[in-house]
Amino acid sequence: MALRSLATRKTLTQGLNSVKLTQSRALQTFSLPDLPYDYGALEPAISGEIMELHHQKHHQTYITNYNKALEQLHEAILKGDSSTVVKLQSAIKFNGGGHINHSIFWKNLAPIREGGGEPPKGSLGWAIDTSFGSFESLIQKISAEGAALQGSGWVWLGVDKELKKLVIETTANQDPLVTKGPNLVPLLGIDVWEHAYYLQYKNVRPDYLKNIWKVINWQYASEVYEKECP
Amino acid sequence: MAAAASMTATSLTLALLPPQGLRGSTRSLPSTKPQRWFSRKAGSNWVTAKFELKPPPYPMNALEPHMSQETFTYHWGKHHRAYVDNLNKQIVGTELEGLSLEEIIIVSYNKGDILPAFNNAAQAWNHEFFWESMKPGGGGKPSGDLLDLIERDFGSFERFIEEFKSAAATQFGSGWAWLAYKANRLNVDNAVNPWPSEKDKKLVVVKSPNAVNPLIWDYFPLLTIDVWEHAYYLDFQNRRPDYISIFMEKLVSWEAVSARLEKAKAQVAEREMEEERRKKEEEEEDDEDVEMYVDSNTDDSEAE
Ligand SMILES: [Fe+2]
Ligand SMILES: [Fe+2]
Numbered sequence: 001m002a003l004r005s006l007a008t009r010k011t012l013t014q015g016l017n018s019v020k021l022t023q024s025r026a027l028q029t030f031s032l033p034d035l036p037y038d039y040g041a042l043e044p045a046i047s048g049e050i051m052e053l054h055h056q057k058h059h060q061t062y063i064t065n066y067n068k069a070l071e072q073l074h075e076a077i078l079k080g081d082s083s084t085v086v087k088l089q090s091a092i093k094f095n096g097g098g099h100i101n102h103s104i105f106w107k108n109l110a111p112i113r114e115g116g117g118e119p120p121k122g123s124l125g126w127a128i129d130t131s132f133g134s135f136e137s138l139i140q141k142i143s144a145e146g147a148a149l150q151g152s153g154w155v156w157l158g159v160d161k162e163l164k165k166l167v168i169e170t171t172a173n174q175d176p177l178v179t180k181g182p183n184l185v186p187l188l189g190i191d192v193w194e195h196a197y198y199l200q201y202k203n204v205r206p207d208y209l210k211n212i213w214k215v216i217n218w219q220y221a222s223e224v225y226e227k228e229c230p
Numbered sequence: 231m232a233a234a235a236s237m238t239a240t241s242l243t244l245a246l247l248p249p250q251g252l253r254g255s256t257r258s259l260p261s262t263k264p265q266r267w268f269s270r271k272a273g274s275n276w277v278t279a280k281f282e283l284k285p286p287p288y289p290m291n292a293l294e295p296h297m298s299q300e301t302f303t304y305h306w307g308k309h310h311r312a313y314v315d316n317l318n319k320q321i322v323g324t325e326l327e328g329l330s331l332e333e334i335i336i337v338s339y340n341k342g343d344i345l346p347a348f349n350n351a352a353q354a355w356n357h358e359f360f361w362e363s364m365k366p367g368g369g370g371k372p373s374g375d376l377l378d379l380i381e382r383d384f385g386s387f388e389r390f391i392e393e394f395k396s397a398a399a400t401q402f403g404s405g406w407a408w409l410a411y412k413a414n415r416l417n418v419d420n421a422v423n424p425w426p427s428e429k430d431k432k433l434v435v436v437k438s439p440n441a442v443n444p445l446i447w448d449y450f451p452l453l454t455i456d457v458w459e460h461a462y463y464l465d466f467q468n469r470r471p472d473y474i475s476i477f478m479e480k481l482v483s484w485e486a487v488s489a490r491l492e493k494a495k496a497q498v499a500e501r502e503m504e505e506e507r508r509k510k511e512e513e514e515e516d517d518e519d520v521e522m523y524v525d526s527n528t529d530d531s532e533a534e
Contacts, residue, residue, distance in 0.1 A: 150440050194463060
């Protein structure tokens with residue numbers, strides 16, 4: 001009897017293990033999210049050509065390379081190949097970051113007829129006035145920081161979910177906002193890589209940063225804010 | 231007296247040596263004592279000239295169809311110009327005014343704790359170096375010394391091409407890829423190899439983010455490709471690998487790279503002679519110290 005139950009338990013454990021193994025073999029990969037509007041819907045602030053390349057080529061490439069790196073990571077972990085695991089970190093940060101950031105960016109934009117550019121109401125509107133004086137001075141500050149960023153990167157409006165405080169931050173390349181603080185949640189991220197504006201604005205990044213406010217989706221930023229700071 | 235003499239020697243070295251020669255003595259540069267810079271400027275009677283945007287060594291449309299005139303007009307006429315203009319504005323009235331561009335790069339890199347002038351200074355330098363790395367009807371294969379060194383250090387010309395392309399393609403974000411001549415330097419900022427040998431003088435492929443260039447590692451840059459998106463976006467959009475291939479196949483001026491290699495070798499030889507001479511001087515100074523110590527000892531014994 002005791003022997004039998006032991007045997008049963010062993011089978012059970014083995015069964016569980018194999019389930020776990022199968023699960024870990026089925027690696028989750030990522031695919032390109034649809035845009036919630038047409039490529040041309042943000043014109044004239046952002047041209048349809050830019051939106052199409054940005055979404056179909058740039059974001060897709062981050063996803064493709066992120067998936068590739070995850071697969072390699074998965075294999076390296078199974079093999080116990082630590083040096084490959086470590087080596088993959090930079091590709092995962094860059095491409096995974098690119099996927100995270102662009103996924104947020106698309107939601108941060110909206111055509112004017114769908115409310116793009118309409119200033120935030122409710123608690124986010126209040127918080128902005130309290131932290132930055134006014135909505136206009138927030139816009140000015142984000143634009144200035146975005147214009148001053150060297151090379152490629154992002155400028156963010158985030159909320160510290162512990163301190164319940166709004167922050168403006170910049171990150172280099174594809175570093176997500178969370179690299180600037182574990183409690184930071186992005187409300188709005190603006191891509192200041194040259195690919196985000198070059199076909200239309202060339203070297204004049206400040207003009208891109210002036211016009212993008214016409215298509216910012218503050219509704220989305222408000223929803224995230226209210227969730228983090230109910 | 232000895233201190234004064236050695237200071238004069240340092241200033242002389244700074245004034246006479248070519249840009250890279252400076253880097254041998256970087257560690258003794260008084261970045262915290264700006265008055266030395268001023269006195270040097272006054273002493274050598276420099277006229278404070280602004281940096282100028284040098285026109286590229288060929289017409290704006292000369293690299294068509296591989297690099298369009300439109301790209302060139304923006305890249306040189308807007309981007310490069312902005313770096314030069316902003317640098318000039320930035321250094322007016324500071325201790326950086328009157329220094330050479332290379333000197334400003336090294337001083338403002340500040341061992342990694344970058345000062346505001348660094349980005350503009352390095353980008354002004356990088357772009358001029360980039361224009362001169364290309365020529366109409368470029369590409370193909372180098373010859374002579376350069377090819378020998380490439381084959382020695384990379385295995386073959388084809389392997390070098392692969393390595394260079396891969397560095398340029400994998401520079402995350404904005405930046406540059408380089409072929410550089412690395413003379414007896416360790417892979418640590420400004421560290422000198424204590425036991426240099428001929429084998430340590432070799433070609434390396436490196437990539438650098440944003441404005442950074444190999445001068446700050448004390449390497450001699452030979453070739454560069456700009457992989458900021460503005461360098462290729464109008465012509466190639468997101469297809470950076472295509473831009474890199476065309477650059478290698480149709481645009482690289484191997485004559486320019488060869489000439490830079492010869493210059494680098496000459497500068498390294500000069501620097502080695504200078505270091506040798508300085509070492510000898512120090513040894514002689516040490517000998518004098520010993521004599522003085524013996525003298526004073528004798529004095530003591532007489533007093534007793
Ligand atoms: Fe982007
Ligand atoms: Fe450039």
